[in-house]
Amino acid sequence: MKNSAVLLPKRFILSVFLIAIFVWSLFSVHWNSDLLHTGGWPTMLQILKGVIRPDLTAEILALGLKAAWITLAYAVTGMSLAILYAFIVGILASGTLTSKTVSRLTSKIFFRGILGFTRAIHELIWAWLFVAAIGLSPYAAILALAIPYGGILGRIFADMLNDVPQEPIMALKAAGASKLQILIYGYLPLVWADMISYTMYRFECSIRSSAIMSFVGLGGLGYQIQLSLADLKYNQVWSYIYFLIVLVLLIDGWSNLVRRGLVERKRVKGISIGWLSTLLSVVLIIFSWVYVTEDVHFLELFSDKNIQYAQRFFGGMFGVGNPHPAFFDKENWSSALKLTIETLEMSIMAIGFSTIAAFITVLPAARNIANGDLTLTKRWYNWILFGVVRVLYIFSRSVPELVWAMMIIFLFKPGLLPGAIALALHNFGILGKLWAEVIEDMDSRPIRNLSSSGASRLQSFYYGILPRVLPRFLTYILYRWEVIMRTTIVVGFVGAGGLGMQFKLSMSYFQYTNLTLLLICYMVLVVIADFASESTRKAVK
Known part of the structure; x- marks a missing residue:
């Protein structure tokens, strides 16, 4: 009992802290109409039309099969x-x-x-x-x-x-x-x-x-x-x-x-x-x-x-023959550290958006709630919601972050927000699936007792389900944040801001010592995220 009394405030404090960090990250975006491209919505509508009207001609299907085999191989x-x-x-x-x-x-x-x-x-x-x-x-x-x-x-x-x-x-x-x-x-x-x-x-x-x-x-x-x-x-x-x-x-x-x-x-x-x-x-x-x-x-x-190409490239990254390498320049360090903070903000926004979306949809996605075993209440629409949400999860996590980013950038101007949305769209499906499985694997007897005592579905969730699944939910949030941190640099390649955008520009202009500086900042960021996530997970176990 003593351990439970100590751990619950820890988990509550951690939840409040994570929410506060997410709110802080939102201030990195200037929320105004200038976020969108002119004509961005019509373009996005055209993209969405393709969802229900894909090209199924023989030529495209043959090309798709060949491309799928290459991807698999x-x-x-x-x-x-x-x-x-x-x-x-x-x-x-x-x-x-x-x-x-x-x-x-x-x-x-x-x-x-x-x-x-x-x-x-x-x-x-x-x-x-x-x-x-x-x-x-x-x-x-x-x-x-x-x-x-x-x-x-x-x-x-x-x-x-x-x-x-x-x-x-x-x-x-x-x-x-x-x-x-x-x-x-x-x-x-x-x-x-x-x-x-x-x-x-x-x-x-x-x-x-x-x-x-x-x-x-x-x-x-x-x-x-x-x-x-x-x-x-x-x-x-x-x-x-x-x-x-x-x-x-x-x-x-x-x-x-x-x-x-x-x-x-x-x-x-x-x-x-x-x-x-x-x-x-x-x-x-x-x-x-x-x-x-x-x-x-x-x-x-x-x-x-x-061998000559490799020597030239990696020698360039280490500053061989360069009298003023970027990783020895204060201004370059200042610029890189600013991009590092932006990348951190993007990752926090992304995990925040995906957490909110998963939290809203996770109950209908749990099989033991859809069939009424957990809450002792059966509704005719439960299985419909279950099917819809599960399909959304599959759709969301099957599309890579970079592909989401390549489409979202048609709507939003380059910056942190499109990158965060792209990362969130992919991780929402993964997080939702993991959370739903946590609810499906939990002991249903205490929740059934609440339901049989007259508790509503919402009361059963907040007083029965949430306290039991919160530790696992927090663990998965922190784990996915680690993964997102590694991926932030990728969505930057298509104009989503942060270290990735500058990395692509440096590669295009053959600024190899700048690549080294950006990679150092990126790896430090990943290591810090790894350490922070692992330490926090151990603290709330």
Whole structure:
């Protein structure tokens, strides 16, 4: 009881603090009619018409299928490398292969530092850097996906291994097992299911990331969306977006099949679903690698020409041959820090908008509220609302932030607001889905007691549901804010302001030392957000 009495004020104080920070971020926008483009609304209406009237001609459908395959192939090849990198570095970062305290601590700090660096930079930034260094090669997209996703997976794998119960591990040690044997027969069997589950979730995310690789000219659905937007063919834009949504849903269904097969050991006609899905995964990986790298040999990356380009580019970033690098100039630092604060404000606005939208829609989206199990009240419209909101969630999270930004910028003038709205639109669907699952998994008995005592639906929510789900809600808000912080730089590429907009300009004008300065500010911002989010989550547990 004492712990509950202490934690509740903490959560309340944190909620008030987050609201205050959100209100502060709103003052960064000048709320007037000058926010909108002249003729912005008619253009937006034309874009929205494409939602219900997509171009379904044979030519567009064939092009969409080809682009969808390219998007999938890049995601598969990138993730296959990411898994390999994450598995090796994640194990080393966990310290499970070391015995002495000093060596374990050194291993953790060093390899977690590597994982932190690689996941801090967004995949599109990596793509820009690789394209600038080695040219428009498929390996630029593959490595750009593999490095950050490997960093994310590696950190989670390391945390999973560190959280393993020690009783089975101590038993293996007492039996004289080596470190490698303890890892294979002790640690991995206990975390294997969670590793697969999280990897498949990240694979779904990599589909969206693969789509936005088009921004640097690497093909796929995002490339077709970008071309159609440039030609003002909005019905074609939505055709390709629907391809992307279907692809994400198929991957989601496939990931569920893999998890059920490997974790629950489901069988169909005597055949293990787990082994069958694993075999299909291997076949898909092989075909993807063959297709993506068919005309490009890996050794071409190390040709004299590419080595010269890479040396020139990365040397330029470190200021080689530049007597006045930007990262040694006070004025450039002042300008970069101002953009850093703007980027922070954009991320706070984005998580605030998405939180408000998710909060308004989460109750109808919960299955146990739609069927009346939680509140003991059934309404004829419950399932209709459930279906509508769930479709909105799928639609919202399936479209990448960059695609949302490319459309919203037709309505709003360049600045922080269109970037915040684009980020919010994508994260609203993710946050709403996560919150709805929290409500579906909660103990329904206390809420039913409230309802049977005569409490209204609103009273049941505020006095029964909200106090129980608030800790998880806050955890997901902070987690998504971390993700948004990494993505703010991406929406800036299409004129949404902040560090991303200046990053693109610096890249266009070959101001390489300025790129280094902006990347430093960006990484510091991501690390601070990471630390603040992690510390706050631990404080309210």
